[in-house]
Structures are given as C-alpha cells and as structure tokens.
Amino acid sequence: MKNSKIIAYSGVATALSVVMLFLGSLIWVLAYTMPLIASLIMIILLDSISQKSAILTFVSTSVISFILLSDKECLLLYVLFFGYYPLIRDKINDIKPKFLSVLLKYLTFNASMILTQILCVYVFGIPFDDMLGKWGIVIFIICLNLVFAVYDKLYDLLLKLYRIKLKKKVEKYIK
Numbered sequence: 343m344k345n346s347k348i349i350a351y352s353g354v355a356t357a358l359s360v361v362m363l364f365l366g367s368l369i370w371v372l373a374y375t376m377p378l379i380a381s382l383i384m385i386i387l388l389d390s391i392s393q394k395s396a397i398l399t400f401v402s403t404s405v406i407s408f409i410l411l412s413d414k415e416c417l418l419l420y421v422l423f424f425g426y427y428p429l430i431r432d433k434i435n436d437i438k439p440k441f442l443s444v445l446l447k448y449l450t451f452n453a454s455m456i457l458t459q460i461l462c463v464y465v466f467g468i469p470f471d472d473m474l475g476k477w478g479i480v481i482f483i484i485c486l487n488l489v490f491a492v493y494d495k496l497y498d499l500l501l502k503l504y505r506i507k508l509k510k511k512v513e514k515y516i517k
Contacts, residue, residue, distance in 0.1 A: 343391065343516075351391050351516065352398040355383050359403040360410065363420055367413030377420035378493055384428035385497070385504050390513050393429070400425045414466045415458070422461075423454035431497070451490045452483070 359380040366376025380403070387396040404421045411417045427450075434450070437443040462468040504512075 347516075348392060348395045349398070351387070352395045352402065355387055355395070355399040356402045356406065359383055359399065359420075359425075360406050363403070363407045363411060363416055366416040367411040370413075373413055373416040374419065374489070377416055377424040378489075380420060381424040381428055382497070382500060385501055386512060388428060389501070389504060390509060390516055396429055400429065415462050415468055418458045418461055422458050423451060427451075428497070447494065448487065448490070452487070455483070455486050 362376045362380040366372040366374075366380075384396050384399070387399055404417075404425060407417045407420065430450075431447075434443055434446050437446060
C-alpha cells in the first residue's frame, strides 16, 4: 500500500480517536470508557492496513489530544495504556506458557493505571476521589482489573467479528 494511503487512513482513524477522547473529556462518565473504545479502532488498522499505520495513529492521536483535551485523565489512559496496548497485544499473547502472558498483560495494565493516577494527582493536580476511604483504592483497582478482563475478551471477540463479517468489505474500499 502506498504511503499516501497509509497516511490518509491514519488521519481518518486519528480524527475518530480524537473525537472519542474529546467526548470522554467533556462527559466525566466517559473519561474511562472512551479511551478504551478509541483503542478498538486499531483493530482495523492492524488487521487491514499496517502496523505502521497503527503506530502513526497512536502517536498523532496522543499529540493532538494533549493539545486539545482539557481532561488529562482521559488522555493519560489512552497514552499510557489503551492506545498502545493493541500494538503489543499479539506479542504478549505469543508468550508461552499462557500464565506468563496473562501475568504480563495484568502487570502492564496495573503499572499503566498506577502511573496514570500518579500523574493525574501530582502533575496535573486532579484530586483522587477518596469517598470510600482507604478501601477506595483497593475497590478502584479491582474494578479496573475487571474492566480490563472484559476489554481483553471484548477485543478478541471484536477481532473475530471483524475478520468474519467486515474485513472483506473494508479491504474492498481500502485497496
């Protein structure tokens, strides 16, 4: 595929991702879900275009969102995990034995979430909601890990759905 087409498709994917992250920054409830949904755009890029296109989209979405978004938490969730996770996911899945693969996924996720919260509180001055007291952090981490488990399964299912139902239609327009 020509570089001009890769750049064009990356631009469209970047625009969609930035709009999703922008919605996440406007509506606080969506601050955690929109980075997750924006990362699903990578399915099309990785499977039908190229890894180069996906990397270009991740970098450009991150830079543009940093400039435009007021909610840095939404941005950090995308930049520090959901944006690049689809890029490394297949390589992590290839690790044998399987439990090491799963362990690495959860270690990567938890390290990213901890770093996101530290940056939000200490760099961007976003107060951590401690409504539940000392148990709030534990409950928050458990909930985030449950969301990640669902996200990882959902990613598998959407990838299969894309390959079975949509890939041929999408590739007809891409080529």
